[in-house]
Amino acid sequence: MDLRRAxxxxxxxxxxxxxxxxxxxxxxxLFDWEPVEQMPMxxxxxxxxxxxxxxxxxxxxxxxxxxAEVLLLARNAAKAERVRAQIVEGTGNAGVRVYRVDMSDLSxxxxxxxxxxxxxPSLDVLINNAGSxxxxxxxxxxxxxxxxxxxxxxxxxxxxxxxxxxxxxxDGRIITVTSGxxxxxxxxxxxxxxxxxxxxxxxxxxxxxRAQVVLTRVWASMLRDTSVVAHxxxxxxxxxxxxxxxxxxxxTVLGPLLRTxxxxxxxxxxxxxxxxxxxxxxxxxxxRRPRKFDRLARTRVSPVQARRLWNACEHLTGVSPTRQA
Ligand SMILES: NC(=O)c1ccc[n+]([C@@H]2O[C@H](COP(=O)([O-])OP(=O)(O)OC[C@H]3O[C@@H](n4cnc5c(N)ncnc54)[C@H](OP(=O)(O)O)[C@@H]3O)[C@@H](O)[C@H]2O)c1
Numbered sequence: 001m002d003l004r005r006a007x008x009x010x011x012x013x014x015x016x017x018x019x020x021x022x023x024x025x026x027x028x029x030l031f032d033w034e035p036v037e038q039m040p041m042x043x044x045x046x047x048x049x050x051x052x053x054x055x056x057x058x059x060x061x062x063x064x065x066x067x068a069e070v071l072l073l074a075r076n077a078a079k080a081e082r083v084r085a086q087i088v089e090g091t092g093n094a095g096v097r098v099y100r101v102d103m104s105d106l107s108x109x110x111x112x113x114x115x116x117x118x119x120x121p122s123l124d125v126l127i128n129n130a131g132s133x134x135x136x137x138x139x140x141x142x143x144x145x146x147x148x149x150x151x152x153x154x155x156x157x158x159x160x161x162x163x164x165x166x167x168x169x170x171d172g173r174i175i176t177v178t179s180g181x182x183x184x185x186x187x188x189x190x191x192x193x194x195x196x197x198x199x200x201x202x203x204x205x206x207x208x209x210r211a212q213v214v215l216t217r218v219w220a221s222m223l224r225d226t227s228v229v230a231h232x233x234x235x236x237x238x239x240x241x242x243x244x245x246x247x248x249x250x251x252t253v254l255g256p257l258l259r260t261x262x263x264x265x266x267x268x269x270x271x272x273x274x275x276x277x278x279x280x281x282x283x284x285x286x287x288r289r290p291r292k293f294d295r296l297a298r299t300r301v302s303p304v305q306a307r308r309l310w311n312a313c314e315h316l317t318g319v320s321p322t323r324q325a
Pocket of ligand 1: 050051052055073074076101102103105130131177178179236239240242264
């Protein structure tokens with residue numbers, strides 16, 4: 001095996017050297033990465049959920065700098081307008097448009113997908129990024145546990161609604177921002193709403209992140225004969241307002257070892273821009289290389305379990321993407 005890959009794989013086995021900025025620094029030098037912002041995105045249209053903070057905000061700014069048209073899908077219109085103005089001023093790219101959506105509210109997600117289909121002639125990349133880690137159980141307007149609603153059901157409906165536009169182009173990409181935390185938890189298909197046991201926010205979050213990876217693999221296989229690929233990526237551990245607010249001790253302890261948000265989004269931008277990323281589908285990426293789906297045998301998801309998750313999403317959202325495959 002190539003020595004560089006062996007060194008990278010060793011870092012990956014050890015987690016901390018992989019997920020922190022050490023992993024980013026190591027791999028960017030080891031593989032002599034082309035700076036991602038030099039990759040052209042002119043003429044491409046990218047939709048980003050959660051663009052008003054952290055990784056999504058940095059990614060939206062970078063896409064604009066790379067020449068893409070950027071759709072900001074945000075729940076807070078005032079914040080989104082401020083971000084839009086900053087991006088336009090900072091990049092000189094006026095092709096930045098705001099769409100209002102609360103990803104936890106399924107009718108809001110359905111409506112925004114309809115608006116985008118009606119207003120945008122094309123869409124090349126969908127970034128499912130919005131998310132949060134909650135300390136206490138909360139319920140969405142539709143009655144679903146909030147983490148499940150925001151990070152699983154909302155993206156399920158949005159992706160379904162935007163696939164027709166993505167399929168119209170020659171090189172559509174669906175990229176979902178999961179978390180390395182997904183390695184720690186198995187799916188709990190008997191308690192998707194996290195109601196049957198004491199609520200542990202980090203575990204609920206990790207299960208939703210695992211569900212995102214499983215759904216990505218199902219999208220990928222459903223779309224295998226089309227021009228659309230679906231990938232999941234995780235950013236490692238990056239210093240964002242979200243991490244600081246939801247995991248304050250983790251944020252303090254890891255402090256200087258956390259990645260910058262720019263380092264956290266590098267692979268996200270690369271998956272959207274690099275020709276290599278369109279040559280495969282259904283993978284989980286960190287630092288521009290596909291990684292294992294599981295680190296622990298007990299978390300592995302069988303095809304039957306993946307199908308059960310998919311069916312549950314169809315049942316809970318009322319959308320049935322299988323029909324349009
Ligand atoms: N930072 C990390 O190290 C890390 C590691 C692993 C995975 N991730 C994942 O990366 C993604 C971005 O995280 P971040 O660290 O950048 O967090 P962040 O700074 O808190 O940003 C989260 C974004 O998601 C939006 N959002 C949350 N709930 C929403 C909803 N119901 N509807 C619409 N938008 C919603 C937020 O909007 P508002 O501005 O309106 O709150 C914000 O724009 C998340 O999926 C997170 O799980 C991050």
